Amino acid sequence: MTNPPAVVAAAWRPRISYLTAQKIWGVLFVLPVLLLFLGFRLYPMLRAVEISFQRYDLLSEPRWIGLDNYIFIFTNERVLNSFRVTALFIVGQTVPLVLIALVLAIILFSLPRFRRIFELTFYFPVVMTTVVAALIWLTLFYPRGLLDQLVAPWFPQGVPWLTSPVLALPSVIAVDIWKSTGYYMIILLAGLLAIPNEYLEAASIDGAGSWARVRHILLPLLRPQLVFVVIIALINTVQAFDSFYVLTRGGPADATRILPIEIYLRAFQLLEMGRAAAVSMVLFAILVVLSLLQFRLFRVEDS
């Protein structure tokens, strides 16, 4: 084992091959994932852009039609309605969702005893599969179901929870809020628990009341988590699908036809792939803006 070439190799290896090996391994390790993304993430994305300029029904060959799809989705009453419903849904869902999560988090923060049990219980609906949860609520909303029975003293004829164009959206929102509040509450509560106790004690000594302590200490210190929760809630809301699909499928009279439902029905019921892709592009633009905000937050947290 003492022949010269081996000694030379041993002396050489550490410096040069350490760095090149590092580079080679780095590329090799990342390569499978990169190829996977190029093929099944980036390529479909580019195809979506292409299809959004085409008329395509899956059956016949796609045909280039320029901006027609985009003109259509910004002039067609049904699609415009979907934009309106989506805006209504986003505001109507995110605001109460975050407020309820915040109130629950602050209350639990002030009640150390049994906090864990409450946390777990509030988190319970989050754990439930959305389709299962939505189906359970479907039976509760059903005419002459449990909810109708609960309101029977005031509404003996029952309430058209999902069948009235006015009530349908609030009903679905109620289910979504019931389903997801626990998730946001946990994040906010974790933020509150990380606030150093001294701040609150100092405020108490200075004679600050409960509300003053919430308003001037907890809320300002909770700001990063609050911003974060709002953005995540927005992103999730824009993408909501399952509960709508199970509960109303966009109805009644398109009152709950949010953009994801619009994309789904247009693509797979009407086979209007081009128009569906065009709507996807708009949804994508909305999400990119929200995600860039989120990405910036990640970066802030990172540093």
Place this chain on the structure above:
Amino acid sequence: MAAVPVSVRRTGGLSYGRVLLYAAMLLVGILSVLPFVWALLTSLKIERQVYAFPPQILPDPATLYNYGRAVDHGLLLALFNSSFISLATVGLTLAAGSLAAYPLARLRFRGSQIALFLIIAPMMIPGLVNLVPTYIVMAKLGLLDSYQGLILIYWVHSLPLSIWILRGFFQTLPGELEDAAAVDGASRPRILWSIILPLSQPALAAVALLVFLNSWNEFVIASIMTSSAVMRTAQVFLYLNMTDVGVNWGEMMASGLAINLPVLALFLLLQRRFIAGLTAGSLRA
């Protein structure tokens, strides 16, 4: 709001306002669990009682008949499909994810920042936006209505967040062990396999849980990708049974609870770690 006694870690006496708050929390707690309990009770009822008005709370007689019917309609196959697809996705994601996360956390090479961006950026492209082209691509590849097709899509979807979480965890590990191993001549794959991965079990477990749940619960993609009855995932089976067969609610609740059971079991078993795992991607504490 004015009555909120914000006193931290002081378990002092029970004031009037405190009792009120506990009562409110109890109510919220009951509301959180009640629909689930109602589903459980419904699943044990006979058909006549399920649709009774006014609704009857307790099943009388209590029966497992609905669960038997659900099994007759193909519940077990649907559960198998979902288990197989979800577990395969978890395995593939852990393998490719930790492989990619390691150099992004540790090794400096040309283009590593670009690679990081390319890998993380798809987090911004949600599945719904890609629904139409993904369907078309899968159709071209002949992967519609197959295990491989769904596993492939779920795999690609779960990688960005998984890589993000794993990379974050790898960065917290002390580098001395690796340096020592490298000086001793251990190759990078060996370092990753024998040093990094054993130390990263908590992060790997969190990622596995997250990916399993996302795959298990996924509905839209599964519903457009599967057409034959034998390929249905649990969620698709549940939904289509309602619309196609028009099953009664008792059976629907029985199927729903059975499909939710793995998730529920994991939650009750892991409790706080479950919550930590689910919020890992967002908090990264």
